[in-house]
Amino acid sequence: MATKRYLAKYRLLKETYEGITVKGISDITWYRTVASLKQYLSLEIESIQAQSIVETYAQLKRKCPAFSFRTSDFSERWQAFKHFYDGEEVQYTGQQFLVALADYLKINLDDVPRSTRYYWFRQATLSYKALQSYQSKDLALVAFVAAKWAINKRSQPIKSATIEVLALVK
Numbered sequence: 001m002a003t004k005r006y007l008a009k010y011r012l013l014k015e016t017y018e019g020i021t022v023k024g025i026s027d028i029t030w031y032r033t034v035a036s037l038k039q040y041l042s043l044e045i046e047s048i049q050a051q052s053i054v055e056t057y058a059q060l061k062r063k064c065p066a067f068s069f070r071t072s073d074f075s076e077r078w079q080a081f082k083h084f085y086d087g088e089e090v091q092y093t094g095q096q097f098l099v100a101l102a103d104y105l106k107i108n109l110d111d112v113p114r115s116t117r118y119y120w121f122r123q124a125t126l127s128y129k130a131l132q133s134y135q136s137k138d139l140a141l142v143a144f145v146a147a148k149w150a151i152n153k154r155s156q157p158i159k160s161a162t163i164e165v166l167a168l169v170k
Contacts, residue, residue, distance in 0.1 A: 036069035
């Protein structure tokens with residue numbers, strides 16, 4: 001049975017989340033969110049770090065509404081996020097980051113349309129500039145968004161439009 005102190009802190013964390021995201025959240029969705037925060041971020045409701053964890057998650061969710069624990073590809077996207085967030089605090093130029101990201105995701109940067117690169121940054125509320133310096137922690141959300149593109153690209157069948165291949169199909 002939950003204690004009064006636990007329930008009060010649970011409600012306070014929900015209010016904190018709603019205040020930062022500027023959106024209400026249903027009780028069942030909050031319950032599921034807390035379960036995910038416990039799983040991925042080691043949230044303990046009565047801990048000192050609980051407020052900070054919820055604030056960080058809410059800020060991520062506000063910046064990128066697609067940031068969800070409930071997608072089938074979340075684990076792989078989360079690893080990309082953590083790679084840039086948990087590592088050393090490194091500064092990258094926009095171009096250096098894209099090269100590092102392509103290397104991490106094992107994609108060919110030439111296959112990524114220019115508009116897609118800008119989209120990744122926009123989703124993380126950043127503006128892409130090739131020579132601008134960014135902190136790796138700020139780019140972690142870009143990596144999270146880009147990982148979805150890489151996962152989707154890998155799952156697509158290889159397309160071939162050569163006449164020889166088309167002739168074989170007929």
